[in-house]
Amino acid sequence: MRKNSLIVCYSYSGNTRRIAETIRRLTDGTYSRIYPRQPYPADFELLLEQVRAENRTKIFPSLLPLTERADGYDIIFAGTPNWCGTIAPPLAAWLRANDLTGKILLPFFSHCGGEDKGMEQAVRELCPDAKVGSSLYVLENRRENLEETVRIWLEQNGCEFREGRKEA
Numbered sequence: 001m002r003k004n005s006l007i008v009c010y011s012y013s014g015n016t017r018r019i020a021e022t023i024r025r026l027t028d029g030t031y032s033r034i035y036p037r038q039p040y041p042a043d044f045e046l047l048l049e050q051v052r053a054e055n056r057t058k059i060f061p062s063l064l065p066l067t068e069r070a071d072g073y074d075i076i077f078a079g080t081p082n083w084c085g086t087i088a089p090p091l092a093a094w095l096r097a098n099d100l101t102g103k104i105l106l107p108f109f110s111h112c113g114g115e116d117k118g119m120e121q122a123v124r125e126l127c128p129d130a131k132v133g134s135s136l137y138v139l140e141n142r143r144e145n146l147e148e149t150v151r152i153w154l155e156q157n158g159c160e161f162r163e164g165r166k167e168a
């Protein structure tokens with residue numbers, strides 16, 4: 001039986017969203033963006049300050065109720081930018097609010113090549129009873145071969161995907 005998959009993603013500036021859309025094209029999964037109820041500041045210093053405070057206190061932002069819940073899905077693809085070496089608080093909020101017991105959880109991350117203090121570990125801690133597969137890490141502006149990279153990652157995790165014309 002074909003497994004039912006959900007792709008959830010928080011993206012501040014569009015890079016993680018591009019990965020999510022590639023996964024959606026290849027898997028035909030349901031795609032759902034995560035939006036904090038209160039958008040993050042555009043000013044980088046204020047943004048950093050807020051993210052650090054949320055990570056320190058573990059008080060994550062409340063989310064708009066638009067985002068699909070995990071109930072009814074077998075595979076959850078969960079994407080986020082690397083923010084301050086870990087997952088962005090909106091994805092942390094979504095993972096904390098959903099019971100992923102027994103589900104396959106495949107994290108995907110966008111980053112700028114900077115510090116990673118354990119993004120995959122952060123996901124595992126929030127979802128201790130999920131079956132966490134290998135994570136996909138994509139450098140922020142990378143577009144070339146993205147589809148092929150995602151396809152290889154899906155294959156490594158035993159996921160079905162749409163065959164198609166390979167990118168040049």
Ligand SMILES: Cc1cc2nc3c(=O)[nH]c(=O)nc-3n(C[C@H](O)[C@H](O)[C@H](O)COP(=O)(O)O)c2cc1C
Nearest residue numbers: 011012013014015016081082084085112113114140
């Ligand atoms: C507040 C903030 C903190 C960041 N911290 C890191 C970091 O610690 N390590 C890293 O590799 N990239 C870091 N980045 C870069 C982003 O992870 C990268 O640009 C990513 O592609 C953004 O994804 P998005 O366009 O989906 O928001 C940070 C970006 C922001 C805005």
